Amino acid sequence: MARTVVISGGGTGIGFAVAETFASEGDQVVLLGRRQSKLAEAAEKILGAAYFSADLTDPYATRAAVDFISQQYGAVDVIVHSAGGNGVLETPVEHADPLEAIAHDWSLNFRLNTLTAVLLTEGLKEHLVDGAGRVLFITSIAAFRGSGRVPYGAAKAALHPYAVRLAQELGPRRITVNAVAPGLIDETPFFGQPMTEERLKLRVEETATGRVGVPSDVAKTLRFLASEDASHITAQVIQVNGGVASSR
Numbered sequence: 607m608a609r610t611v612v613i614s615g616g617g618t619g620i621g622f623a624v625a626e627t628f629a630s631e632g633d634q635v636v637l638l639g640r641r642q643s644k645l646a647e648a649a650e651k652i653l654g655a656a657y658f659s660a661d662l663t664d665p666y667a668t669r670a671a672v673d674f675i676s677q678q679y680g681a682v683d684v685i686v687h688s689a690g691g692n693g694v695l696e697t698p699v700e701h702a703d704p705l706e707a708i709a710h711d712w713s714l715n716f717r718l719n720t721l722t723a724v725l726l727t728e729g730l731k732e733h734l735v736d737g738a739g740r741v742l743f744i745t746s747i748a749a750f751r752g753s754g755r756v757p758y759g760a761a762k763a764a765l766h767p768y769a770v771r772l773a774q775e776l777g778p779r780r781i782t783v784n785a786v787a788p789g790l791i792d793e794t795p796f797f798g799q800p801m802t803e804e805r806l807k808l809r810v811e812e813t814a815t816g817r818v819g820v821p822s823d824v825a826k827t828l829r830f831l832a833s834e835d836a837s838h839i840t841a842q843v844i845q846v847n848g849g850v851a852s853s854r
């Protein structure tokens with residue numbers, strides 16, 4: 607039977623690959639994101655996909671998305687949280703004091719990566735299907751490392767204890783909650799512009815598999831975690847990074 611699969615950030619990158627993967631199995635996918643044009647473009651490529659434009663850092667916009675989904679589909683089988691980003695691509699803001707810049711950076715990353723997932727989950731959790739519901743977060747290898755952009759990694763890391771707590775809360779309803787933490791995933795708008803050859807080479811050298819990830823690596827892992835076969839896997843963080851050491 608077709609499941610209803612809600613995908614935040616479903617208009618682009620990993621979220622779009624996730625939407626394609628679930629839709630190819632006959633599921634009804636509902637794409638969420640801020641840019642209506644990107645969502646419409648994505649929905650045109652995925653037969654039967656629905657979409658709703660909302661800034662998921664805004665409680666009222668999130669409520670509107672939740673109302674749309676519950677009115678259109680009733681119950682939700684799977685939520686995939688792909689909305690997020692590293693914050694630096696947002697409109698630059700002038701700061702009078704360096705501390706103001708730090709406050710801006712940390713709050714922006716928290717809002718983009720943590721709040722988006724928490725608000726949507728809290729709004730939709732009562733609509734999740736008992737016995738088979740799935741909540742799936744996309745976090746990052748950055749959640750384990752002190753390298754790179756720390757506010758981003760910290761904001762992703764915040765979802766890990768949230769997932770564990772939610773797994774305990776929803777466990778009695780036989781709903782599972784897991785996070786997938788990817789390493790570098792190529793071919794998405796995440797970094798704004800393509801990585802230099804040199805940087806890409808360094809990232810490949812860190813892996814045991816000799817390649818960077820692609821969106822379908824994440825999508826296929828999520829497909830498994832959303833399946834009946836994964837019904838005893840909950841409160842876990844699954845790393846999809848080709849064997850890169852997380853502690854570096």
Ligand SMILES: NC(=O)c1ccc[n+]([C@@H]2O[C@H](COP(=O)([O-])OP(=O)(O)OC[C@H]3O[C@@H](n4cnc5c(N)ncnc54)[C@H](OP(=O)(O)O)[C@@H]3O)[C@@H](O)[C@H]2O)c1
Pocket residue numbers: 614615616617618619620621638639640641642644660661662663687688689690691692718722744745746747787788789790791792794795796
């Ligand atoms: N690519 C990587 O190497 C990598 C590695 C590890 C983890 N990740 C994570 O994977 C997820 C997907 O990233 P990606 O690589 O596929 O990049 P992406 O294409 O830029 O995906 C981010 C998506 O989130 C949506 N979004 C951002 N802010 C939002 C908001 N406030 N409300 C609603 N939607 C919002 C964006 O759409 P709008 O701008 O239209 O809202 C976009 O569709 C992100 O959470 C990212 O942190 C990526």
